[in-house]
Amino acid sequence: MPFYKIKPQIRVVGFDDGTFRFKGRGRTVLVGVVMKGSLDVVGILTRWIEVDGRDATEKMIDAVTSSRFGDLRVILLKGITYAGFNVVDVEALTSETGLPVLVVVRKRPDVAAMERALRKHFPDAEERIALLRKAPPLRELIPGKLYYQAVGLSDEEAREIIRVTRKSALVPEPLRLAHMIAGAVMTGESTRE
Template structure:
């Protein structure tokens, strides 16, 4: 597993979508080398589906950036509604650490209740639990695979320039919102 200084990082967020939307949801990944934007990746996941881990694995592995990447950042553990990423499998598949970042502490009771209404909800809840404890680090909440709390804190402090959210995630959020709605919103 590559665990260097985490200079080359990709951060993913999903596009906003209407509550009534069914089908695929666009995702965007931005690649940073330190604080320099190096590139953009885009793909799709199924709304409330089960393909986010496979989709992200393929998107990253088939990119020209993969050989240089040292860390994957996710804006929350699910994309496209409740398409929960298996962060342990993603880390194993790519040979890279994965860090899930949330501005606010997720309400696990509410998430578990909502998952009871979603197809495959039990398996999705198991993936959230498998991701490990939600930890408060450097002003945000994280779950992690393949890196220590100390390494996570180092990454967050180095990449969070304009807020507590790391620049790759902040940029992915801005790009996704701008493309989907014609203008971006400031807060991921």
């Protein structure tokens, strides 16, 4: 039984990033789509984040806390790494916004491979690895197809939020739309989810 009743029109924001080039680093767009459940888009949030930088968490916090959307109930993330290895501190995101965070991914991340890549390419690898390791455990929702991590939500609440925010795709609609919009901003055309 969920801790609180999850309404079908729960206000959520889903974040994804745009495409980028590793060579020359640079920036990419971070897009947050604010929706009522899976039905109505009520707003879009954008920020620019550094490729392989350390600013994704603070940019998400700023986007949420400085927005006009004071009735948000949950932050949805499409993974915890953005713009390459710009790792989100999900605990800080929750504590600074006062909102639970629900990470939804379609593939089980290879954390060992991520750690090897970080150690090979980043002088601050151990700090980034610490963020990866402090993320909550990965849970399987649809075997081999959909996984989630939840901060500030029970498993039942997380599963219900995913259910009410999905429309026709595996991932919640705010994440699907954020992916398409971010891709269109960076390349001029959206890509398939």
